[in-house]
Amino acid sequence: MQHIRNIAIIAHVDHGKTTLVDKIIHATHLFRENQESGELIMDNNDLERERGITILSKNISVTYKDTKINVIDTPGHADFGGEVERVLKMADGVLLLVDAFEGPMPQTRFVLHKALELGLKPIVVINKVDKPNCRPEEVHDQVFDLFFNLDATEEQLDFPTFYGSSKQGWFNTSLEQTDSILPILDGILQYVPEPKVEEGTLQMQVTSLDYSSFLGRIAVGKVTRGSVKESQWIGLAQEDGKIIKGKVKELYIFEGLGKKKVSEVFAGDICAIVGFDDFQIGDTFVDLENPEPLPRLSIDEPTLNMTFSINNSPFFGKDGKYVTSNHLKERLEKELEKNLALRVEQTDDANTFLVFGRGILHLSILIETMRREGYEMTIGQPQVILRNINGEQCEPYESLVVDVPEEYASRVIDLATQRKGDLHIMETKGEMQHLEFEIPSRGLIGLRSQMLTATAGEAIMAHRFSEYKPFKGQIPGRNNGVLVSKNQGSATAYSIEKLQDRGRFFVDPGEEVYTGMIVGEQNKPGDLVVNIVEGKQLNNMRAAGKDKDGNIAPKILMTLEECMEYIQQDECIEVTPNFIRMRKKILTEEERKRAERMAKS
Template identity: 75%
Template structure:
């Protein structure tokens, strides 16, 4: 069984089913920007507290157990581990660093009493750092600042410390929160200390957690526990995870499940688990202040309160920031429908999306006029892209449309979401970045020099970010580091230029040939290789000019009895351009969509037939003129 599976007997002593003592617990969340070393720090904590045997193979990124997380090198789902240090149980909550997964962060912070804010010693606080820290400070959590990667060249720990203090001040931190302890070190090299002097391990930081993170605040009274996370076991079904804030919860106890809409369901707890190491162990009772997993409840959602049946009191519902982007998810209706995936019907698609909304708080799914399509609302392209990629790996076939921002009408005027965009780029490329962003209605707020890099901050409509990353990486030869976070809704900025060039569209449904692609190479950059199955209406290349062109890429070479000198030279074909799912989502226009199957990602026109496409364009033009 994998680590963390329910029912794994992680302790075999006689006290196995005893309740936890409230005084010996610390609940701490680790928050940081993407790639600042958060998961590596969690690895160090797990190794320092001897969660694993000395001879046990663990590898790295232990908490990032999901395949997608390991491939992308980011944390997507928040996870829990529990370690024991100096007879104190420390519940460690690893949180995502990307603002698109803010829904995950906002709910799991409810389980913590303190936070470790991890900051890169060169980059300093980034937009997502600000986003998550703001949530933590609003919940009045006690912060510990850890400045990581002090072994890197160009690092500037003292400046970063000042920048963190300034960030706390700007976020209206209390006097106590402003007086935060700071630790320096290198997660990669395995040391953290309260000064810049290297030590052998991370024990100074572990001592700091015991010293500065308060014990859980417990109020007297009957049971109260908010469900802040979900787990699933094929043996036990859906499992509610949360922190007991008052009283205690016992095995076999009758409870009241109080839901956000005011309904109350009377149920009974079947089994209780607490976190231990990377897994869980079964207990008979959990006291206030500890995190636990409750088995046996039905029909619960994140944010519901588990309360005593005699004294029913609900906790405030978890509020999550609204989605800012939406996409149309439809069944796959291409000629290659059903060839690749296991789940292809609209019922499969609907059930899977509804199941996702149960645990993905920032996601919304709505039915449309068509029974085959669903409107899906999310936090951003990465948030929706991870959902599509997960479904693809599970065997689903679907078609997704162009991402659209959510427009609101406030006081009779059109408003759209705006983002704070931060770009760090070598100085010679700064002018190109400024030009790209301002063309997309961005306004520059900050321009300062950090070593050899130029630090730029902009305010830009969310629409302007769609497709910007690809253009920026091309313009800066891959040197730009770009981050953004949602700030607020403001007035509509007018039209933003989209993709400049048109596309080449396949005329036939057949296999591509090297002969045809070779003859068309001067017309565009191809997304397909010779010998690939394609269909009429599929996008096979980017045109070098504006406007779309229908081409035949399936024609074979005519064989004759005569051979002319030089005519049989091997065709020299450039390899196809590989595009990730997110790049495709940013690339397509309003009349295009993406076919997603377990083994293929194809871009195509919504109307595959050329005559239908022309009719649609004429109707659209007439609507615009009207």
């Protein structure tokens, strides 16, 4: 049997995880020329490349000093915690990557807590020591305090530390610069234990899944006991206790950036099994004669929900390929198979589904992926999930950390306290003020865009779910009203120019609009219905002077997440492959007024 190490790399967003994995690939001379071509090669998806964040965990494997190292790159956002919680089950050690200036962030804490609970051996890597203002020794002390606060064992507290720069490609046990990343690989061999192998029959829990158009669904996990062979008959223990008999058609292990077909996999290695279609994440492959399933994976509960329904706007079906409620239902059910932190419920309306997730980013990535696949849908306002605990209504609270230049600190505190946030820590880090708040999750919806506006884009925000606490009452929403289109047609430069003193627009001249669509933000509270499709009267009378059509301010571009945070209870978002439009749920002004009267009576 080959020597094996299984290690997961965890870090906050932008602390350099994926760069470190790239350097490990280069250091072990694993070039793309050697890799197997075909369906099974892992590749980053477009969304990850565009946003520069890891969304899906990925496995690669490198060989160093005759030892196979399985490296698992994990997402840094707490919103993708479900992805992290399940893949940590495959690891025996964890590489905690921390920025030498920022130190451990809230989402680092979340993932580290999960790793320590599972008893994984930690190695701390303090990255970006080449940056100005970095403070590696201070960050090392903060990491130790974090371990202590998370109830790490004596053995876990005695963690080895490496300093260096992923970008420059060097690491060392001291701050002295070297020219190599190999000390980290030596550290993995020295400090990460070999996989624990128990005596007994086959046990392999499915912790991830892959898909190939040739082979169908592929189960990925670590063989914790026994071994599994190609063409062997084995059992699949499901959630309801049933054991399904099946044959292993093909067996793969991870090698380099792809997978390699093998005839047998022994305990301790991570492998992929082809031959079973009816499996879920958390199921266990077992021996048919002596089945002993492993306990199922437990995943933290979602904190937000949103309604997903068919697109019922006047532009329905113009842009997308999949537009019916059946299409929507099938796609959400498919997502549930691999997205463990997601829940979907059918509502009283057959065309509407309630989707529960970990946060705005978690749900927006799902919506973005669906629209790129050709789906059209209508998305409602995100709502936090309230719970009744000991007879009291409770809501989720989050720990919010903001790093901001000193001159903007008072504005940040003001914005957070307006939204029922309590300031717990305020300290100076270099030229930045470090602020920590406890704030209801509701207060975070829409806060990021306000905070970036108030701090000229300088604020760095991070937050993570902490606990459920008593409901804190009403939180003020959006201050300004919206401009709503009165007619359907093409927006004209003439109308937009005349209405510019009323607010800022989300559409440019020539864009198609419809009745009830939100076309801009008003300068004051309350909604205003406007006609932006009116053209200029073309008669023979001309006043002296030129037309002023050239004085139109450019439209405000809003991302999907910004729209999700912007809309109110009576509004929704129309999402199609090429357009994201905000609109009123009830399109005509008369109907909206009637509904308002009914609600009051």
